[in-house]
Amino acid sequence: MSIDAAAPLHRLLGLTDDENDLIHELLGREPADAELMMFSLMWSEHCSYKHSRNLLSAFPTDGDAVLQGPGENAGVIDVGNGWAVAFKVESHNHPSAVEPFEGAATGVGGIVRDILAMGARPIALLDSLRFGELSSRRSRHLFTRAVEGIGHYGNCIGVPTVGGEVSFDDRYEESCLVNAMCVGLVRHDGMLTAAAAGPGNALVLIGNRTGRDGIGGASVLASAELDDDEDKRPSVQVSDPFTERKLMDCCLELAEDDAFVALQDLGAAGLTSAAGEMASSGGVGLEIALDRIPLRETGMTAPEILVSESQERMLAVIEPPRVAEVIERCRRWDLDATEIGVVTREPRLLVRFDGETVVDLPAALLTDQAPRYDVPQNAPPERMALAYDELPPVPGDLVAAWRELLGRPNVADKRWIWEQYDHLVGANTVRRPAAADAAVVRLPTGAGLAVSLDGAERHCEADARGGGMAVVCEAARNLAATGARPLAITDCLNFANPEKGETGWQLREVIAGMSEALDAFEIPVVSGNVSLYNESATRRIYPTPIVGMVGLIDDVARTVPLALGPEGHALALIGYGEPRLDGSEYLGDDAGLPPRPEPMQDAALCRSLVDAAADGLLAGAHDISGGGLATTLAESAIAAGHGARVTLVGGPRPDVALFGEGGGRVLVSATDAHLDLLAERLPEDIVLTRIGVCGGDELSIDLGDRGVSLDLAEAHAAYAGGLTEAMGA
Numbered sequence: 001m002s003i004d005a006a007a008p009l010h011r012l013l014g015l016t017d018d019e020n021d022l023i024h025e026l027l028g029r030e031p032a033d034a035e036l037m038m039f040s041l042m043w044s045e046h047c048s049y050k051h052s053r054n055l056l057s058a059f060p061t062d063g064d065a066v067l068q069g070p071g072e073n074a075g076v077i078d079v080g081n082g083w084a085v086a087f088k089v090e091s092h093n094h095p096s097a098v099e100p101f102e103g104a105a106t107g108v109g110g111i112v113r114d115i116l117a118m119g120a121r122p123i124a125l126l127d128s129l130r131f132g133e134l135s136s137r138r139s140r141h142l143f144t145r146a147v148e149g150i151g152h153y154g155n156c157i158g159v160p161t162v163g164g165e166v167s168f169d170d171r172y173e174e175s176c177l178v179n180a181m182c183v184g185l186v187r188h189d190g191m192l193t194a195a196a197a198g199p200g201n202a203l204v205l206i207g208n209r210t211g212r213d214g215i216g217g218a219s220v221l222a223s224a225e226l227d228d229d230e231d232k233r234p235s236v237q238v239s240d241p242f243t244e245r246k247l248m249d250c251c252l253e254l255a256e257d258d259a260f261v262a263l264q265d266l267g268a269a270g271l272t273s274a275a276g277e278m279a280s281s282g283g284v285g286l287e288i289a290l291d292r293i294p295l296r297e298t299g300m301t302a303p304e305i306l307v308s309e310s311q312e313r314m315l316a317v318i319e320p321p322r323v324a325e326v327i328e329r330c331r332r333w334d335l336d337a338t339e340i341g342v343v344t345r346e347p348r349l350l351v352r353f354d355g356e357t358v359v360d361l362p363a364a365l366l367t368d369q370a371p372r373y374d375v376p377q378n379a380p381p382e383r384m385a386l387a388y389d390e391l392p393p394v395p396g397d398l399v400a401a402w403r404e405l406l407g408r409p410n411v412a413d414k415r416w417i418w419e420q421y422d423h424l425v426g427a428n429t430v431r432r433p434a435a436a437d438a439a440v441v442r443l444p445t446g447a448g449l450a451v452s453l454d455g456a457e458r459h460c461e462a463d464a465r466g467g468g469m470a471v472v473c474e475a476a477r478n479l480a481a482t483g484a485r486p487l488a489i490t491d492c493l494n495f496a497n498p499e500k501g502e503t504g505w506q507l508r509e510v511i512a513g514m515s516e517a518l519d520a521f522e523i524p525v526v527s528g529n530v531s532l533y534n535e536s537a538t539r540r541i542y543p544t545p546i547v548g549m550v551g552l553i554d555d556v557a558r559t560v561p562l563a564l565g566p567e568g569h570a571l572a573l574i575g576y577g578e579p580r581l582d583g584s585e586y587l588g589d590d591a592g593l594p595p596r597p598e599p600m601q602d603a604a605l606c607r608s609l610v611d612a613a614a615d616g617l618l619a620g621a622h623d624i625s626g627g628g629l630a631t632t633l634a635e636s637a638i639a640a641g642h643g644a645r646v647t648l649v650g651g652p653r654p655d656v657a658l659f660g661e662g663g664g665r666v667l668v669s670a671t672d673a674h675l676d677l678l679a680e681r682l683p684e685d686i687v688l689t690r691i692g693v694c695g696g697d698e699l700s701i702d703l704g705d706r707g708v709s710l711d712l713a714e715a716h717a718a719y720a721g722g723l724t725e726a727m728g729a
Contacts, residue, residue: 008020009033009036010023010036010040013036013037013040014040014044015036015039015040015043018371019039019043019371022371023036023039023365026365026369027361027365031361032358032359033303034302034303034306034351034358034359035358035359035361037272037303037306037307038269038272038276038306038307038359038366039365039366041268041269041272041273041307042269042272042273042276042366042367042370043366043370043371044269045530045532045533046268046531047268047269047273047370048367048370048371049530050370050371050372050373051373051375051498051499051504051532052375052493052498052507052530052532053372054372054373054374055375055507055508055511056070056511056528056530058511058512058515059511059514059515059518059524059525060515060518060519060523060524060525061524061525061526062524063077063487063488063522063523063524065077065078065079065487065488066078066488066524066526067084067188067191068086068118068191068526069524069525069526069527070525070526070527070528071281072117072118072193072194072527073088073114073115073117073118073194073264073265074086074087074088074114074115074117074118074120074182074184074490074527075087075088075488075490075525075526075527076118076120076186076191076526077487077488077526077550078188079443079445079447079449079487079552080445080447080552081444081445082187082188082189083185083186083187083188083443083444083445084120084185084186084187084188084191085120085183085184085185085186085449085550086115086118086119086120086183086184086185086186086191087115087181087182087183087184087451087490087526087527087548087550088111088114088115088181088182088490088527088528088529088548089111089126089128089179089180089181089453089490089491089492089527089528089529089546089548090107090110090111090114090179090180090181090492090529091107091177091178091179091492091494091529091531092104092106092107092110092178092179092180093175093176093177093178093179093494093531093534094175094533094534095107095236095237096142096146096149096176096178097142097174097175097176098236099236100141100142100143100145100146100149100176100178101145101146101148101149101152102149102236102237102238102239103146103149103178103236104127104145104146104147104148104149104150104153104178104180105149105150105152105153105239105241106153106214106236106237106238106239106311107150107178107179107180108125108127108149108150108153108154108180108182109153109157109239109241109244109311109312110180110265110267110268110311111125111180111181111182112125112157112159112182112244112248113244113247113265113267113312113314114182114265114267115182115183115184116184116247116248116251116252116263116265116314117192117194117263117264117265117314118184118186118191118192119186119190119191119192119252119255119260119263120184120185120186120191121184121185121186121248121252122157122159122182122183122184122248123159123160123183123184123185123426123428123441124159124160124161124162124163124182124183124429124439124441124449124451125150125154125159125160125161125162125180125181125182125183125421126161126162126163126164126180126181126183126439126451126453126548127150127161127164127178127179127180127181127453128164128165128166128177128179128181128453128454128455128492128546129143129146129147129164129165129166129167129176129177129178129179130166130167130168130169130172130176130177130455130457130494130541130544131143131146131166131168131172131173131176131177132168132169132170132171132172132173132174132176133168133169133170133173134168134409134726134727135726136173138173139168139172139173139176140727142176143166143168143176143727144727146176146178147417147420148420149239150178150180150421151420151421151422152239152241153239153241153244154421154422155421155422155425156241156242156244156245157241157244157245157248158245158422158425158426159182159425159426160421160422160423160424160425160426160428160429160441161418161421161422161423162423162429162432162433162439162441162451163433163438163439163451163452163453164181164417164418164433164453165453165454165455166414166417167409167410167455167457168409168410169457169542170539171457171539171540171541171542172541172542173539174536174538174539175496175534175535175536175539175540175541177494177531177534177541177544177546179453179492179494179529179531179546181451181453181490181548183441183449183451183550185443185444190255190256192255192260192262192263193262193263193281194262194263194264194277194278194281195262195278195281195282195283196261196262196278196279196281196282196284196286196317196343197261197262197282197284197317197343198261198284198317198319198343199284199343199344199345200320200342200343201261201317201318201319201320201342201343202317202318202319202320202323202339202341202342202343203275203286203288203315203316203317203318203339203340203341203342203343204315204316204317204318204323204326204327204337204338204339204340205266205271205293205294205313205314205315205316205336205337205338205340206247206250206251206313206314206315206316206330206335206336206337207243207247207266207312207313207314207335207336208240208243208296208310208311208312208313208336209294209295209296209310209336210270210271210293210294210295210296210300210305210308210310210313211238211295211296211297211300211308211310212297212300212304212308213236213237213238213308213309213310214236214237214238214270214308214309214310214311215304215307215308215309237309237310237311238310238311239311240311240312243312243335244311244312246333246334246335247312247314247333247335249333250329250330250333250335251263251314253329254316254326254329259316259318259322259325259326259329260316260317260318261316261317261318261319262278262282262316262317263314263315263316263317264277264278264314264315264316265313265314265315266309266310266313266314266315267309268309269307269309270306270307270308270309270310270313271288271293271305271306271307271308271315272306272307272366274315275288275315275349275363276349276363276366276367277367278315278317279347279348279349279363280347280363280364280366280367280368281367282343283347284343284344284345284347285343285344285345285346285347285348285349285350285363286341286342286343286344286349286350286363287341287342287344287350287351287352288340288341288349288350288351288352289340289341289352289353290302290305290306290340290351290352290353290358291352291353291354292338292339292340292341293305293338293340294336294338296310302351302353302358303358305353306351306359317343323339327339347362347363347364348360348361348362348363349361349362349363349366375498375499375503375504375507375508376498376499376500376504376505377504377505377508378501378502378504378505379502379505380502380505383462383463383592383593384592384593385580385582385592385593386580386581386582386591386592386593388652388653390592391581391587391653392587394653394654394655395655398654398655398658398706398708399708399709399710401586401655401659402630402634402658402659402708402710402715403710403714403715403718404718405585405586405627405630405631405659406627406631406634406715406718406719406722407718407719407721407722407725408585408588408722409722409723409726410585410626411585411626411627411631411719411722412718412719412720412721412722412723412726413434413719413720413722413723414433414434414723415434415720415723416723416724416727417723418432418433418434421433428441428442429441429442430442430448430556430559431450431482431559431561434562434639435561435562435563435639436481436482436559436560436561436562437452437477437478437479437481437482437562437621437622437623438450438451438452438478438479438481438482438484438551439451439452440482440484440553440556440559442556443556446555446556447552447553447554447555447556448483448484448552448553448555448556448559449484449550449551449552449553450479450482450483450484450550450551450552450553450559451548451549451550451551452475452478452479452547452548452549453475453546453547453548453549454471454474454475454478454546454547454549455471455544455545455546455547456470456471456474456545457541457542457543457544458542458583458589458590458594459471459583459590459594460506460510460542460543460544460545461506461542461543461583461590462582462583462590462591462592462593462594463593463594463596464505464506464509464510464513464543465509465510465512465513465516465596466513466594466595466596466597467510467513467543467545467594468509468510468511468512468513468514468515468516468517468545469513469514469516469517469596469597469599470513470594470596470597471514471545471546471547472489472513472514472517472518472521472547472549472599473517473597473599473602473664474623474625475489475547475548475549476517476521476523476549476602476603476606477602477605477606477609477623477664477666478549478623479549479550479551479606480551480605480606480607480609480610480613480666481560481562481609481621481622481623481666482553482559482560482613482621483553483558483559483560483609483610483613483614483618484551484552484553484610485551485552485553485610486521486523486549486550486551486606487523487550487551487552488523488524488525488526488549488550489518489523489524489525489526489547489548489549489550490525490526490527490528490547490548491514491525491528491529491545491546491547491548492528492529492530492531492545492546492548493507493510493511493528493529493530493531493545493546494531494534494541494543494544494545494546495507495530495531495532495534495541495543495544496532496533496534496535496540496541496543497532497533497535497540498532498533500535501540503532503540503543506543507543510543510545514545514547516599517597517599517602519599520599520600520602520603521599521602521603521606522603523549542590553613554614555614558613558614558616559613560613560618560619560620560621561620561639562620562621562622562635562636562639563620563636563639563640564619564620564636564637564639564640564642564644564669564694565619565620565640565669565670565671565694566619566694567642567694567695567696568693568694568695569619569620569669569670569671569693569694570669570670570671570672570675570690570692570693570694571644571646571667571668571669571690571691571692571693571694572667572668572669572670572675572688572689572690572691573624573629573665573666573667573668573687573688573689573691574605574608574609574665574666574668574678574682574686574687574688574689575601575605575624575663575664575665575666575686575687576598576601576605576663576664576665576685576686576687577595577597577598577601577662577663577664577665578595578660578662578663579595579628579629579656579657579660579661579662579663579665580592580594580595580656580660580661580662581655581656581659581660581661582594582595582662583661584626584627584628584659584660584661585626585627585628585631585659585661586627586628586655586659586660586661594661594662595662595663597663597664598664601664601685601686602664604683604685604686605664605666605686608678608681608682608683608686609621609666609668611681612668612674612678612681617670617674617675617677617678618668618669618670618674618678619669619670619671620636620640620668620669621666621667621668621669622635622636622666622667622668623665623666623667624661624665624666624667625661626661627659627661628658628659628660628661629648629657629658629659629660629665629667630658630659630701630708631659632667633646633667633699633701634699634710634715634719635719636667636669637699637712637715638712638715638716638719640694642694642695642696642697642712643694643695643696643697643698643699643700643712644692644693644694644695644696644699644700645692645693645695645696645700645702646691646692646699646700646701646702647691647692647701647702648691648701648702648703648704649704650703650704650705650706651703654703654706654708657703658701658703658708669694675688675690696712697711697712697713698710698711698712699711699712699715
């Protein structure tokens with residue numbers, strides 16, 4: 001790493017003067033260069049959450065199903081019969097903006113290793129993506145290469161990519177978002193920990209050799225704005241999915257044979273983070289010999305080895321009698337495995353290189369003593385809902401407007417994306433992408449695990465607290481519409497610079513809104529990630545919390561598709577609230593004030609849907625979100641291969657009824673008898689409104705004084721071609 005001698009080293013490493021003074025005070029001496037670099041990474045925003053940790057304590061984290069909450073590599077919940085599910089979502093935003101293929105690919109690899117470190121076999125991947133408008137050449141490049149990177153890595157390691165979401169907005173032109181989620185399966189008695197234990201136990205490094213690629217990659221890139229000096233940008237990590245697959249299989253085999261005392265991924269900050277966190281969480285020390293570590297490149301210095309983020313590496317604690325066996329079994333998998341150190345009783349990190357001590361400090365200084373900051377709380381001006389005279393005129397041709405909306409990249413069919421992913425490998429995918437509101441994977445118990453990944457960024461920009469509620473409620477509705485009972489979430493909080501403007505206030509309010517909704521559903525946060533500084537000199541991203549929610553379907557055969565039911569089935573709206581155009585996809589911006597959800601009503605709606613699905617009452621169900629009822633109806637009809645005839649109560653504007661969003665509403669199809677039964681069961685504040693019947697070759701909506709009719713083939717053509725046509729811009 002080149003260092004400008006004109007500036008103090010701590011500033012070049014991203015530490016403030018106050019933080020540098022604190023390091024001197026804690027150590028009681030001048031830190032060595034290697035130690036200062038370790039502090040700079042472990043005290044970075046990405047590793048320490050120093051600007052967000054004080055706010056994260058507002059989240060509920062306990063629940064009957066929780067086996068492992070925040071604090072380990074991933075959260076773990078009980079799914080019955082001795083089985084558990086580990087899951088987590090993380091960001092790889094800044095690396096993906098620099099090199100989208102490798103940034104996205106290594107994001108997938110990193111989250112897979114987090115699940116592996118819990119002793120769980122990865123069974124599903126999902127991804128949440130945000131890019132600038134596809135009219136931008138740069139955004140098209142970032143989007144296509146990131147999708148290729150995700151597909152390449154997931155396909156090579158043999159883990160199905162079963163779901164996700166993507167949207168495009170100019171606010172992400174210079175700061176794209178790439179969030180990856182992984183779900184894994186583990187027996188209760190097979191769960192692993194990252195906490196080092198047992199003085200005298202050996203440290204064994206397993207996997208790829210260490211190189212200069214990715215030195216400071218995730219930890220440095222994710223802790224500053226992208227318009228910083230280009231020379232400060234470290235190299236993005238390089239992916240090797242074939243080694244990852246061997247690493248997965250080898251570690252799972254060793255875990256099954258109880259070979260690990262502890263296991264940790266070498267992710268952001270590399271060996272620095274892995275060793276520091278393992279020692280600190282275990283209350284022990286580690287002694288490491290850097291010259292034992294296999295290197296890909298000659299001449300690497302001690303600091304470079306300590307902070308390299310070379311991929312596909314795991315650090316294990318092994319009891320001495322089993323070290324030779326573990327190394328031999330790793331070599332059978334064609335993996336490097338090297339004893340590089342030992343667990344010690346005194347809780348210090350002692351690192352030597354070529355006989356010289358380069359690090360000697362208490363491990364807790366890197367983790368527990370990281371500074372925490374309260375971010376500025378500058379509230380933006382209060383928003384007002386849009387008045388009808390502030391809206392654009394009602395289109396003269398509503399059918400053309402409907403067709404155009406179906407073809408927008410944010411709405412249009414995402415088949416081009418998910419066809420690049422192997423979503424069926426493993427043969428346990430029950431509902432593939434675009435078949436239901438949530439992905440569903442079969443569990444060994446015979447139950448189905450439903451997973452959804454959602455965002456609500458425009459709502460969060462207009463009303464941060466309401467948007468935080470909305471993203472939780474939408475994820476829950478997606479699970480419930482599929483027939484799944486929500487159990488827990490993981491989240492990735494993607495925000496701009498928390499030290500500027502209203503970002504800190506938005507972060508606090510979004511967390512408060514999410515927490516209120518989670519309390520209503522009685523579900524916890526069990527893992528997560530914070531990604532700040534997604535901002536450039538000209539743009540800051542929308543506040544973009546991404547929620548990954550998991551739930552159970554007791555009988556996987558009762559999974560509900562999003563497609564309309566057979567011809568002749570009745571159509572109904574179930575839920576609460578009235579639609580508005582504020583912040584809608586129809587208007588295409590965050591103007592106005594979207595309706596704030598009612599989490600208690602949403603929770604009641606979801607319980608009703610889950611019960612109805614379990615009793616076989618629903619032929620199809622689809623949550624009404626982006627694009628409103630007209631878009632939801634078209635998506636369900638296209639999936640079914642036939643149309644529908646709908647009658648809606650007239651309102652002040654027909655485009656509000658067609659394209660308005662907000663509230664908790666789900667479109668369902670069922671027999672008349674089943675709808676009657678469902679209506680009798682609904683709680684008082686949840687309304688069922690019959691609106692039509694399935695069938696025909698067109699989508700017909702009667703709005704009272706005005707009607708619209710769209711041929712299903714035309715709707716399908718607009719929907720199917722919208723994304724690829726935009727990419728050809």
